[in-house]
Amino acid sequence: MNMALxxxxxxxxxxxxxxxxxxxxxxxxxLAARLLxxxxxYATRVLRxxxxxxxxxxxxxxxxxxxxxxxxxxxAKVSTWLYRVVANLCTDRLRKGRMADxxxxxxxxxxxxxxxxxxxxxxxxxxxxxxxxxxxxxQRQAVVLRHIxxxxxxxxxEILEISVEAVESLTARGKRALxxxxxxRREELGYDDG
Amino acid sequence: xxxxxxxxxxxxxxxxxxxxxxxAAPVPSDGLLARVLADAEAEQARPxxxxxxPEGGLLARAMRQIGGWPALAGLxxxxxAGVWIGYAQPAGLDGLTDTVWQGDAxxxxxxxxxxxxxxxxxEGGV
Numbered sequence: 001m002n003m004a005l006x007x008x009x010x011x012x013x014x015x016x017x018x019x020x021x022x023x024x025x026x027x028x029x030x031l032a033a034r035l036l037x038x039x040x041x042y043a044t045r046v047l048r049x050x051x052x053x054x055x056x057x058x059x060x061x062x063x064x065x066x067x068x069x070x071x072x073x074x075x076a077k078v079s080t081w082l083y084r085v086v087a088n089l090c091t092d093r094l095r096k097g098r099m100a101d102x103x104x105x106x107x108x109x110x111x112x113x114x115x116x117x118x119x120x121x122x123x124x125x126x127x128x129x130x131x132x133x134x135x136x137x138x139q140r141q142a143v144v145l146r147h148i149x150x151x152x153x154x155x156x157x158e159i160l161e162i163s164v165e166a167v168e169s170l171t172a173r174g175k176r177a178l179x180x181x182x183x184x185r186r187e188e189l190g191y192d193d194g
Numbered sequence: 195x196x197x198x199x200x201x202x203x204x205x206x207x208x209x210x211x212x213x214x215x216x217x218a219a220p221v222p223s224d225g226l227l228a229r230v231l232a233d234a235e236a237e238q239a240r241p242x243x244x245x246x247x248p249e250g251g252l253l254a255r256a257m258r259q260i261g262g263w264p265a266l267a268g269l270x271x272x273x274x275a276g277v278w279i280g281y282a283q284p285a286g287l288d289g290l291t292d293t294v295w296q297g298d299a300x301x302x303x304x305x306x307x308x309x310x311x312x313x314x315x316x317e318g319g320v
Contacts, residue, residue, distance in 0.1 A: 020238070028234035036230055041219040054226050061230045065237035125218055128211040147212040148219075179208055189207075 013078035014071070021068035028065070035079060036061060038149065039086050045144045046090045048133055056093065060085045076158070083151075083159040087141055094137050124189050131181035135174050138162075142170035143178065 011019070011027075013034065019027035039060050043053035063085050064078070071078075132140050138160065145156045146167070153171075157164045182189070222230075257266060279287065 020234070023238060025235060025238060028231060028238070032227060032230050032234070036222045036227065037219065040222050040226070044220045045215065050220065053220070054223070057222070058226060058229055058233065062233045062237070065234045068237075121214055121218070124211055124214055128215055147208075148215045150216070175205070175208060179205065182207065182211070 014073060017064070017068050017071050017078055018073065020065070021071060031064070032061065035064070035082055038079065039082060042083065042144060042149055043086055043090055045129070045132065045148055046087075046137075046141055047093060048129055052093060056086060056089045059089055077155070080155055080158050083145070083149075083155075084161070087159055090141070091137060120189070127182060127185055127189055128178075131178045134181055135177055139170050139174035139177070142167055143174035146171045147175075 011030070013031065016027045016031045016034075020031060036057060040053060040057040043056040043060075044050060047053050047056065060082055064082055067081075132143065135143065141160060142156060145151045145159060146153070151159075153164050153167045156167045156171075160167065160170075162170075257263070260266065260269070
């Protein structure tokens with residue numbers, strides 16, 4: 001593998017996409033290394049089903065490969081475009097009701113040794129996922145993009161195709177609802193230790 | 195504990211949970227990565243998209259070169275007018291023709307630009 005085109009390379013996502021569109025197959029590897037983890041993370045948090053999230057991630061990347069020859073440079077960030085594809089794919093799947101029951105899927109437990117702290121961490125994450133699953137779909141997407149993926153509000157507005165004010169409103173309401181859902185579980189999740 | 199303290203604590207906990215979720219982000223499996231790269235390779239192998247290829251056949255492309263149907267209509271009109279003028283010889287054209295041609299009186303002056311070949315043939319005295 002050419003190290004100049006790995007995930008840490010200086011090339012922008014857009015430059016890599018253009019290289020890929022021009023027939024450079026190393027650019028695909030670099031783009032996948034850079035974008036696939038983000039796409040998968042977002043889809044997993046929103047869908048709560050690892051298999052469905054993998055499907056969505058693969059489909060979103062496929063659409064990226066297909067758009068490459070026609071990509072219009074300078075119009076949108078590649079990652080923003082890709083997040084929007086994932087958001088729409090997740091919305092489709094959630095609305096089709098094909099998702100597993102929200103209580104049926106939990107994070108795979110980490111059973112490595114000496115892991116009381118890890119067990120507690122797993123319990124916390126499961127609690128967060130459970131609380132996220134209770135949120136209305138758009139709130140959930142906005143909260144995941146803002147607080148887990150760490151994106152800025154204007155970018156989230158572009159991804160969800162709503163105004164920045166609407167993003168602020170969604171994330172604020174989402175956080176309030178999460179706080180309320182988790183309020184009764186503070187002791188259970190080990191936040192009263194200190 | 196006041197309500198404000200309570201809310202603050204909730205927010206802190208949420209931030210901790212979000213941070214934990216960021217740390218525990220799923221890593222794409224080798225299988226998924228392989229499928230994604232196989233898709234990339236398959237898409238790259240496809241022929242260039244149709245919109246890059248010129249549409250239509252030779253005639254359609256020639257039409258686009260000269261400006262499409264409106265240009266062709268103008269061209270056809272000009273052609274027909276030329277044919278009509280050639281055959282009908284409208285009276286008004288005679289005057290113009292005479293001016294340019296200056297009638298039979300002026301005639302042609304035939305100038306021999308190249309001397310007769312005989313000169314060269316006799317030069318050698320053969």
